[in-house]
Amino acid sequence: MTEHTVAIDDLPTRIDAICAAFPEVTRRPSHGAPTWFIRDKKTFVTCWWQGHHDHEFPHLWCAAPAGAQEALVAADPVRYFRPPYVGHRGWIGVRLDGPVDWAEIAEVCEEAYRAVAPRTLLAKLDSA
Template identity: 70%
Template sequence: MQLLDRVRASCLALPEVTERPSHGSPTWFVRGKSVFVTLHVDGHHHNAFPHLWCAAPPGAQEELIAADPARFFRPPYVGSRGWLGVRLDGEVDWAEIDELCRDAYRDVAPKRLVALLDAEPPRPAG
């Protein structure tokens, strides 16, 4: 499955999510307005490798970058708000990407939608 298809499947499986291009890249929104993931398949600006930007809970950006700076980075524009950049040009752990997308959703979605998500049975990994 292609990169876009995998990220799309993770994001569109979440309650009330839509997809549309933003600044030329596939982007996923909660209720059509709150962005939680953007995929840059061909890179973006000086990051000329496939990657995604995702909302992240407080402290996650710093923690993940410190743990694995070869895979995680602070993205331009949204990094100052705690968003996380994730490289997708090496071996990709799709269970981890799915979890990051779900965490990003939880970070921006209204509490009622997060409760809907929490009520769902666990999804199989991978």
């Protein structure tokens, strides 16, 4: 397990290293937070590294496949939560305070990418 704490200011860089590995991904601010887009249009991950609204801890909002939000929140309600604004669409919130399993975060980011990306980019990802 690759579990450890990362300095808050380094979180966007760490998430960028994960998300930049996916085909046709760009990063730019959205609503004041580093956000990763597919083909510069579709959001799949946002990093609130200094907290957001009632969640005053660093966290991600990630797109997720159907049913994942409920399963993850039920399995680990300390780490996962239903984020505001996008939670009703099945997105998940992931806390990044304390020890973080970066292999697990990479999986969550890949699932977010897969939930949003078109088939042509999924084929590129799978062939890499």
